[in-house]
Amino acid sequence: MIxxxxxxxLVMIVAALAAARFGDLLDAVIACALVSxxxxxxxxxxxxxxxxxxxxxxxxxxxxxxxxxxxxRSIRYEENEKTD
Amino acid sequence: MSFLSSYIHYIGCFSxxxxxxxxxxxxxxxxxxxxxxxxxxxxxxxxxxxxxYIHAGTAPIFSEAAQQPEGMVDPVPQALVLTAIVIxxxxxxxxxxxxxxxxxxxxxxxxxxxxxxxx
Amino acid sequence: xxxxxxLLLLLIVALGIFLCFSGASFGAEGASRAGKLTEDKVNxxxxxxxxxxxxxxxxxxxxxxxxxxxxxxxxxxxxVLFIAAVGLAAILxxxxxxxxxxxxxxxxxxxxTGCRFLFPLILLLGAYIFxxxxxxxxxxxxxxAVVASGxxxxxxxxxxxxxxxxxxxxAESLSxxxxxxxxxxxxxxxxxxxxxxxxxxxxxxxxxxxxxPLIYVAIGFKVGSELGGIIDNLSGEAR
Numbered sequence: 043m044i045x046x047x048x049x050x051x052l053v054m055i056v057a058a059l060a061a062a063r064f065g066d067l068l069d070a071v072i073a074c075a076l077v078s079x080x081x082x083x084x085x086x087x088x089x090x091x092x093x094x095x096x097x098x099x100x101x102x103x104x105x106x107x108x109x110x111x112x113x114x115r116s117i118r119y120e121e122n123e124k125t126d
Numbered sequence: 127m128s129f130l131s132s133y134i135h136y137i138g139c140f141s142x143x144x145x146x147x148x149x150x151x152x153x154x155x156x157x158x159x160x161x162x163x164x165x166x167x168x169x170x171x172x173x174x175x176x177x178x179y180i181h182a183g184t185a186p187i188f189s190e191a192a193q194q195p196e197g198m199v200d201p202v203p204q205a206l207v208l209t210a211i212v213i214x215x216x217x218x219x220x221x222x223x224x225x226x227x228x229x230x231x232x233x234x235x236x237x238x239x240x241x242x243x244x245x
Numbered sequence: 246x247x248x249x250x251x252l253l254l255l256l257i258v259a260l261g262i263f264l265c266f267s268g269a270s271f272g273a274e275g276a277s278r279a280g281k282l283t284e285d286k287v288n289x290x291x292x293x294x295x296x297x298x299x300x301x302x303x304x305x306x307x308x309x310x311x312x313x314x315x316x317x318x319x320x321x322x323x324x325v326l327f328i329a330a331v332g333l334a335a336i337l338x339x340x341x342x343x344x345x346x347x348x349x350x351x352x353x354x355x356x357x358t359g360c361r362f363l364f365p366l367i368l369l370l371g372a373y374i375f376x377x378x379x380x381x382x383x384x385x386x387x388x389x390a391v392v393a394s395g396x397x398x399x400x401x402x403x404x405x406x407x408x409x410x411x412x413x414x415x416a417e418s419l420s421x422x423x424x425x426x427x428x429x430x431x432x433x434x435x436x437x438x439x440x441x442x443x444x445x446x447x448x449x450x451x452x453x454x455x456x457x458p459l460i461y462v463a464i465g466f467k468v469g470s471e472l473g474g475i476i477d478n479l480s481g482e483a484r
Binding site for chain 3 (some may be wrong): 140205
């Protein structure tokens with residue numbers, strides 16, 4: 043069981059790095075939803091089913107929708123100039 | 127294996143917090159900054175629930191079959207995290223609406239191009 | 246330069262976290278933690294878990310903590326949610342006046358009909374989750390989020406149909422008032438805010454737990470209407 047949880051944590055970290063890395067904000071938001079989904083499964087393994095339900099419905103569902111509405115009303119791509 | 131089983135959850139949540147902090151500090155795009163705040167919030171929630179866990183614990187829910195409280199994980203962090211998630215999404219929506227107004231006013235979301243916010 | 250300073254700061258934070266938590270091990274309850282915190286007065290979680298069932302007759306201890314033991318926190322949380330929704334509506338209000346007619350093409354008939362068919366089922370699932378919050382995993386917050394995702398489906402699938410009606414405002418304010426009214430009745434009857442004054446019934450039945458199901462239903466309506474209102478305000482047309 044701990045191997046599976048390790049796998050979930052690793053997927054979560056990789057998705058978080060992807061969310062930090064992507065220049066396309068829509069891709070970053072989808073990676074963010076993946077982080078929330080993995081966190082929800084980890085909450086279930088930590089014996090917190092209430093929190094797992096809240097995280098799955100709010101973190102992975104509504105948050106993504108709100109981000110996508112906001113991107114729809116602004117711009118999709120991050121300007122990619124070099125910092126400094 | 128024992129290192130993994132005792133530290134992997136802490137590694138996960140602190141990695142999320144540090145990645146979120148990095149995004150907030152470095153990225154110039156406002157929506158990217160809000161994504162970083164979201165990642166940090168998920169990491170903190172995961173940390174709180176992890177602290178309340180007990181080895182081989184059961185969920186804090188009684189049923190007809192299981193009525194003994196021994197070995198039950200701590201219910202207080204779970205209750206706190208439950209409310210924190212809902213507050214998180216509301217505050218996130220408020221921050222995104224501010225970002226939308228910034229975009230309407232300045233025509234960009236890049237913090238380097240907004241003169242009033244340059245450092 | 247900026248990236249370098251940020252990395253340095255991150256390194257300092259990571260070092261601090263490592264130094265703080267290198268001694269803590271995951272899931273240690275038996276020897277190290279319980280040795281110091283055996284008394285119920287200190288260890289709240291243990292006390293709620295061991296006494297919650299007989300005090301509140303609600304199977305879900307998390308619901309018991311959220312609504313009854315820590316009910317004041319939940320009232321503050323609902324207030325924060327309300328203020329955030331009001332602030333969002335106020336910030337985005339100026340855009341609403343110059344609303345242009347919808348540019349998006351309408352969804353196909355199958356999507357439209359499917360969304361209209363699924364919407365009541367989603368509402369039913371949300372209502373089930375928050376009515377049974379004191380028995381099973383779930384509760385007002387999760388059920389409210391499911392209800393809000395039903396409104397989201399209507400927005401995505403059936404263009405032009407929204408919840409821009411007075412009903413949402415009425416549900417929002419009435420549910421908030423119901424929460425406060427139940428709490429104040431407890432103050433009037435037994436002398437403490439959020440007292441569980443109703444007969445508690447027998448555990449694991451639907452009508453059990455005193456005021457916990459009432460407050461959770463109020464929270465479910467509140468969260469559902471607030472999050473639905475947030476989606477309504479944000480889902481305007483792009484320029």
